[in-house]
Amino acid sequence: MRVLGRVGRGLLWVALLVLVLVLAAVVWLKVTSTPRVSGTVTLPGLSGPVTVTRDQWGVPHIRAQTSDEDAMYALGFVHAQDRAWQMDFQRRVSQGRLAEVLGAAALPQDRFLRTWGFYRAxxxxxxxxxxxxxxxxxxxxxxxxAGFAQGKLAPEFRILGYAPEPWTDVDSIAWSKLMAYDLGGNADDEILGTHVVKRLGEPGLNEVLPPYPQNAPTILSREELGLTGQAPRQGSEAAILPDATLRALQAHLDAARALGMERVPGKGSNDWVIGGSRTASGKPILADDPHLALSSPMLWYLADVQGPRLKAIGATIPGLPGIVIGRNDRVAWGVTNVNPDVQDLYIEPENAKLTERTEIIKVKGQPDVRLTVRESAHGPIISDVGAGEVGPRVALKWTALQPGDTTLDAFLGLNYARNWQDFVTALEKYVAPSQNFVYADVDGKTGYYAPGRVPIRQGWDGSLPVPGDGRHEWTGYIPFARLPHTSNPADGLVVTANNKVVPEGYPYNLANIRNWSEPYRAERITELLTQKPRGLTVDDVKRVQLDTVSLVWRDLKPFLLATQPDGDLSRRALELLRGWDGNERAGSVEPTIFEAWLLELQTMAQDELGDETRVNSLAVLNQLRANGELCRDERDEAAGRQDCAGELQASLKRAVDRLAARLGPDPGGWTYGKVHTVASNHRAFGGVKALAWLFNHSAPTNGGTNTVNVARPDPDTMQQTTGPSYRQIIDLSDLNRSVYVGTLGQSGSPFGNHVSDQQKLWAAGEYLPMSTDTKDWGKTNTLTLRP
Known part of the structure; x- marks a missing residue:
């Protein structure tokens, strides 16, 4: 017993020693990564003094006395102080240099990134x-x-054992190329469409990728566009590619997915502008909430940046100069994704002239990897990355890879816009990704513009890969003056939610593409805003922005409730749904059942197209209405799944069985917030058990698939991984009564004071004051930068 006692005491001392070492490491990481936020520092390159006053949420209010360049210098400085590792990671993504610090596991991503050539662009x-x-x-x-030179390295640098290289001017543009991929193009739809045609024939396209409903809202009306006739409809000849080529193309999508760059239904955005005729103040109100992948640190960084001429406040992206979404002292703007078709896949003929270049990928702990990248006149060959040539050579043509991209000119121009004409002039420089810009100013003017390079195609619509033999070339871009736009609309309202921009009759290839989001969010926003035709306030707009009523449920309800239950668990779940109003709240049980069931229904095409295929809610609705072929499943014929009634019964049983295995046998205890939590996970360490607890952040959240406050559950976990990455509501009657909020916090370090202090506000539907007035800042810290 004495021996055991000595062993026990020894183990206790070992445990205490380990605990002390861990605590010491934590203290060391905190001390060596916490930036200086008060006092005075002398920095090279400034022309005059700048004050950086961080408010109680860590938002910097930058005041430069001598020049606007000094204000932008200070923005770069605070970005480096608070988000250095995020910036370096984003830069490495754009360069295709992840394996250099993360090892061989990142090679597929580096091959994808080098082949597409984001950094070269x-x-x-x-x-x-x-x-x-x-x-x-x-x-x-x-x-x-200057921020890097302060020597306060983020913990990720310490853990991975490297320091950031000096920043370059190209680095400040490169992230915009990744955003262009994240928000623009349809190469993935072309790959899926080719697969669909090969398996189901051309009629299958409308089943798997349903066209936008004819009676659904468009952003602009025929009257606003001055349309009188009908534009001819175009199509593309079916392209048949070997399975090996399709798998090679799919490898790019898989690599992008691993980086969080996939286009999924939960991504998108809402923005709208309300004219003074509809508001209580008589001045416009502008709202925006871009829906993107949620991560730790959060994508956005709130900032107030002022110099002698520059007076802008809103959301910045670390690595990019200027305010991306927000306002200045006269003008406000918001953005959502247009997603026109700006990518085409070309099947190059055997005699096509190709150029080659060799990319050297450094791999941590392993020899370098040589990658040969081939390009045609259309763009990079993306069908043989990492695998050698696998059949037909498929090239990518994309507006974001074309030379002469002046998108950054446009965003910096918006920061300085004083009126509608300045705003439009700035947007003439915009290239990619095409966005729905809503506008309002203090004089009461409102407007909308959808800028960007959108290819003109004659005789084909770009929905499928085409031969690269010269018969399917772009003939230019839609002229800027002919792009969809309006100013001071008669009804005093512009609503965008990634829905179809223009109705039939628009003379260019925008009206009949398949890329539009389902119309549910646009319908619900319009429904709520028009319920009160006059006297709208910021509080009214908050309620709209945070709305979680599901119009998907409204549409599917008759079909779901008519289902014949298979077993007692299915019966009890159906009974819970019968009285539900469709409001997806974290404290309710019904949204758990509904979303789990919908996720199962969205797999109905997997027997035809593979286990990765998920159709959207509109496709599910169309199949149920028509008792469509996708409901049939040859793999389950013995169980009677020959029609949609059988699919409904089987999918409900799968859903409730999964929920019971996870949450217990009583459906009354299946509270939504138990499974539906926001997952703001770290890009590198989010899946590393030993570190995930330190870097990841989670909280129960409201909302679901296609609610205005969008919160689509992940198919595997039911967590929310995409959603409103930033919210703003700008009151043009009193700009300092405007509000905004991010998803986590300003700090990128898990040891920072502001790493996640906005998350509770964001999840609860609360906001910070978007104010340049010191009385709204609370407790502050001021750092003075001197030349």
């Missing part, structure tokens, strides 16, 4: 920028490097 964009923009970029770069 950024290099070609820098010379196209105007000289004023170049000066701002140079100032921002100098500020970032």
């Amino acid at each position: 950024a290099e070609s964009a820098l010379p196209a920028l105007s000289e004023p923009s170049r000066r701002m970029v140079r100032a921002y770069t100098a500020g970032v490097n």
Whole structure:
């Protein structure tokens, strides 16, 4: 017993020693990563003093006395202080240099990124920028490097054992290329469409990728566009590719998915602008909430940046100079994704001339990897990455890879816009990704514009891969003046939710593409805003932005409730749904059952197209209405799944069985918030058990598939991994009564004071004051930067 006692005491001392070492490591990481936020620092490259006052939420309010370039320098400095590792990771993504620090597991992503050439495209964009923009970029770069030089390395650098290289001007453009991929193009739809045609024939396209409903709302009406006739409908000849080629193309989508860059139904955005005729103040109100992948740190960084001329506040992206979404002292703007078809896949003939380049990928702990990238006149060959040539050579043509991208000119121009004409002039420089810009100003004017390069195709619609033999070439881009736009609309309202922009009759290839989001969010926003035709306030707009009533449930309800239950658990679940109003709240049981059931229904095409295929809610509705072929499942014929009634019964049973296995046998205890939690996970360490607890952040959330406050459950976990990444509501009658909020916090370090202090507000539907007035900032810390 004495021996055991000595062993026990020894183990206790070992445990205590380990605990002390862990605590010491935590203290060391905190001390060495916490940036300085008060006092005075002397920095090279400034022309005059700048104050950086962080408010009680860590939002910097930058005041430069001498020049706007100094203000942009300070923005780069605070970005580097608070988000250095995020910036370096994003840069490495754009460069295809992840394996260099993460090891061989990141090689598929590096091959994808190098083949598409994101960083090369950024290099070609820098010379196209105007000289004023170049000066701002140079100032921002100098500020970032001054921040790096402070020596406060983020914990990720310590853990992975490297330090950031100096920032460059190209780095400040490169992230925009990744956003262009995340928000634009349809190469993935072309790959899926080819697969569909091969398995189901051309009629299958409308079943798996349903067209936008004819009676659903468009952003602009025929009257607003001045349309009188009908534009001819175009199509594409079916392209048949070997399975090996389709698998090679799919490898790109898989690599993008691993980076969180996939296009999924939960991504998208809402924005709208309300004219003064509809508001209580008589001045416009503008709202925006971009829906993107949620991560730790959060994508956005709130900032207030002011110099002698620059007076902008809103959401920035670390790595990019300027305010991306927000307002200045006269003008407000918001963005959602248009997602026109700006990508085409070309099947190159055997005699097509190709160029080659060799990319050297450094791999941590392993020899370098050589990657040969081939390009045709259309763009990179994306069908043989990492696998050698596998059949037909498929090239990608994409507006974001074309030279002369001046998108950064456009965003910096918006920061300075004083009126509608300035706003439009800035957007003429916009290239990609095409966005729905809503506008409002203090004089009461409102407007909308959808800028960007959108290809013109003659005689084909770009929905499927085409031969690269010269018969399917772009003949230019839609002229800027002919892109969809309106100013001071007669009804005082513009609503966008990634829904169809233009009705039939628009003369260019926008009306009949398949890329539009389902109309549910646009319908619900319009429904709520028009319930009160006059006297709308910021509080009214908050309620709309946070609405969680499911119109998908309204549409599917008659079919779901007519289901014949298979077993007692299915019967009890159906009874719970019968009285439900469709409001998806974290404290309710009904949304758990509904969303789990919908996720099962969305797999109805997997027997035809493979286990990765998921159809959207509109496709499910169409199948149930028509008792469609996708409801049939040859794999389950013995169980009677020959029609949609059988599919409904079987999918409900699968859903409730999964929920029972996870939450217990009583459906009354299946509270939504138990499974539906936001998963803001770290890009590198989110899946590493030993570190995930430190870097990941979670909380129960309201909302679901296609609710206005969108919160689509993940098919595997039912967690929310995409959603409103930022919210803003701008009151043009009193700009400092505007509000905004992010998903986590300003700090990128898990040891920072503001790493997640916005998450509870965001999840509860609360906001921060979007104010430039010191009385709204609470407790502050001020750091003075001096030359």
